[in-house]
Amino acid sequence: MLRKLMKHEFRATGRIMLPLYLILIVTSFGANLTTRGLLSTEYRILDVLGVLLVMAFAIAIVAVCVMSMVVMVQRFYKNLLQDEGYVMMTLPVSVHQQIWSKLIVSAVWFAATVLMIILACCIVAFNVEFVDEFFHFIGDIFRGIMREDAYFIANGTAFAVEGIVLCFLGSCAMCLQFYAALAVGHSSANHKMVWSVGMFFLFQFVIQFLGSMLVILADGTGLDVFLTNFLPQFNGVAAMHAVLIFCIVLTVIYGAIFYAVTTFFLKKRLNLE
Amino acid sequence: MSILECKDLCKNYGRVPALDQVSFTVEPGRIVGLLGPNGSGKTTLIKLANGLLTPSSGEILVCGMAPGKESHACVSYLPERTAIPTWMSARQLLDFYEDFYADFRRDAAEEMLAHLNIQAGQRIKQMSKGTREKVQLIMVMSRAAKLYLLDEPIGGVDPATRDYILSTIIGNYNPEAAVVISTHLISDVEKVLDEVIFINQGRMVLQSSVDQIREEKGMSVDELFREVFRC
């Protein structure tokens, strides 16, 4: 059933996201013309055109980013908590499957948005020189791994991977924070949207409060002294890894809490208009 | 086994009771009218049976199960408002119902759509309000469910559509399934019903068969309703 839910979720969101991606790619081709020298001609009209094309590209990037967020929030809100909720919440599927389908599909669109923006940027910057440099860079990494500075390169790659994982999980957790805020806000009898927005900021405040408390606590407990004194290999690089992994774990916990809140409110406190 | 069973069912919204100690059963093969004035708790009761609300106390069982994923598979629910996703075309909606409900009879749905001259390629968004309601009803009645919960199926539609809806309900009759129709338009549905349940201010006032009321009181259910709920 999860697969069926996801299929229909992709149908519903794809009809918005795919045309946006198409626009992004088209504008990136336009902007590519600019980089190829529209600005360095003698004709004013081409100058103006060049600037407009770059602006269109910038707007397309912003639009794609904003829309992937808006679609994520709006699908949850419109599909589960508004009129369509009467159909969706009476399907023979569990609340967990509902949330996972929404979450996975949103995450896929987030990842796709990032990839599409990278692709679009590549198209804009596309010329022989750039491609040449790019492959040199890839080659350098592999050569580096083979040589003795492998230590740094490997660590760098690991940082990058950890960073990407953190960003990905972070955006999933953020989705869940939106879901939880909407689910809680819409359990009230009236002013559902006001409550939802209020809940979102309340959650945000609590997270920031707990986060700063954590920093203060970590600073005062002598954890750093313990680690540097008793673990001789614990250098700067290891510390960075530890912090990143710690952040990943925290993000998972923070996502899990919002997941639990969302399921509880959808199951027990659902209050469709 | 009863298809729908309520035992001392209570639901409060905050401190306001919407349902108070409601107990009744609906047996297979019955078409039951859930009758009461506006705000009497009809919709609350139907939402509880669909798991869209959680009881404050008491119990509600659908096909012997508490409302949830499994009970949803045997209930076909017509909400009081149009809830089908409007961005879909009628055909996509058929795909949707076929995917999620094993008991969905696609051929029956297509036949009904064709009968009402509704194009399968047309988007729900582009349809008139009345047509949307018809499409939603077709989806609901095309399932071979155990329990049909129809919340105000004939409110706000023209008399011809009303007749169509009622004859669809009769034509779809199955001795193993039960139908619960909530409405305040009693004279229109009276002939279609086996039994009626009167509900007022969250309390059950009466459960009786239609012919029993006519035999004992010498009046129609509509007349009895007007008498019981006289303002």
Next chain:
Amino acid sequence: MKWLFSNDAPIYTQLIQQIKVGIVSGAFPPGERLPSVRDLATEAGVNPNTMQRALMELERDGLVYTQRTAGRFVTEDKNMIEQAKRSLAERHLKTFLTAMLRLGFQREEIIDLLRQESGEEGMTHVDSGV
């Protein structure tokens, strides 16, 4: 066939009356197969269980009979149909007479009126209801 219902009597008894009228008037000819319960119920716009009950009563009276596989049929017994016709007529007459007596007519006056009426244009419309 047109189905009409009043508010004061159970629906199944009204169904019985109207099916009887159908049989007597030839809308359901003797020996003919009746439509299925569901079709009859849909046509009359009534609950199928109520229609079933009405047919069972008619079956008990002998006006219709069931053949195990083929369905329900109207009786071929002309006498029985004639009898049903008479009893329907008597009921109509009774209600008619009660209404006329209430208006203050004497029996002889009523008969005179009837003669005049039928002499002029024949009996016109007879309501199929009770």
